[in-house]
Amino acid sequence: MSSIKKVVDKAYDGRKIREYLKEELGLSSRLIRSASVDKRIFVNNKAVKMNYILNANDNILIDLMKDETQNIDPENIPIDVVYEDEDIIVVNKGPNMVVHPTKRHQSGTLANALMYYFKESNQKCIVRLVSRLDMDTSGLIIIGKNQYAHMELSKEMTLNNIEKRYLAVVHGHMENAEGTIDLPIYRPEEEGTIRRVVDERGQRSITHYKVVERYKDSDLVECLLETGRTHQIRVHLSHLGHPIWGDTLYGKKDDNIVIKRQALHAYGLDFKSPRTKKELSLRAKLPNDIENLIESLK
CATH class of the missing domain: 3.30.2350.10 (Pseudouridine synthase)
Structure with missing residues (x-):
């Protein structure tokens, strides 16, 4: 399970968990709302609401995996995986390949290949593109495996930190x-x-x-x-x-x-891991x- 685990610092003793998630973890309101509705936010192994009052040393766990579907057919197309962890996958796209299905290119895209790769490797992921390339430009593309990783890296991309x-x-x-x-x-x-x-x-x-x-x-x-x-x-x-x-x-x-x-x-791509900051x-x-x-x- 892809998740974020944290132990509450005494500075947040007596404060609402919503404030902790936004201030300490930098999570977006959209992600917090989605995880809360799906009951994927836990304190000491119990799902909690966003008005929960924290205590120092509480153990927080946010389950990042969400049941999602995407209207992209999996296709058995080889992909060159340069790097992969629980949050992201970076692939080396070949030339003459469209990244995402369009009206003119509804199949044979990198997204079709990734959906097949996720299915075969038993990963419940959809294709969240952090970066894109033209069809005729080859090279490295970052894909987030969950909403958190995509949000963090998209923010870094906007700030030109990648x-x-x-x-x-x-x-x-x-x-x-x-x-x-x-x-x-x-x-x-x-x-x-x-x-x-x-x-x-x-x-x-x-x-x-x-x-x-x-x-x-x-x-x-x-x-x-x-x-x-x-x-x-x-x-x-x-x-x-x-x-x-x-x-x-x-x-x-x-x-x-x-x-x-x-x-x-x-x-070449140089950036920090969304989770470890490595x-x-x-x-x-x-x-x-x-x-x-x-x-x-x-």
Whole structure:
């Protein structure tokens, strides 16, 4: 059973358990309400209401597992699990895979694969995405296994406390070996467009970059995101005159048969475990299609 266990400090003696859960554990009102209704909050092994008055040294247990359903069919699709514990699972998504079902892609998604994985491993979880990637971008994605983990990591994501590192193969040589791109990104009000542009009307967007390797007429560039706008890396690099190989939306249609998508890979995540606050540093190696592209450019 996935749960949070705590012993009440004397500072909370005589106070309501609701106050303790919000102040000491940082739980949201929504999570507290849900767990209370389902009778998943216990003090000294007895389910309690939220007006319960605490005593010092009371043993609190919050059962994080909730019976939930999700309208996503399990599909036997292999997934690359990079890290897993009772609260989260981090997977290395392959290229050309949609993360979550859409009208155009109702099956074959990462969410379908995860539902099958949870079912086969006897885990009563639904797919709670903390992060997402475009269909053609490969790399690491975080999924929360329970409401608590999802809430904590989503909050960390909003505060930019989750470090996201990418590798991109770009056309040409960057003028500077490293630097910061601080340019606003805007979505033009054109019907049906998904393309973004650098425009002063947009949101502030910050990408730190460093050239890792140089090839004949291309660079392998590491990008560290300070903000997380849609298509941020692709827009920023293209704006500098160095579009990513294979990116037909922000670059050019490459006369290239080596790679059939943008050469962009989310290779690194650094963040704290939602439960233990232990630092996690996760990495995923470059996929074969990007490795093959690099070999062709040397």
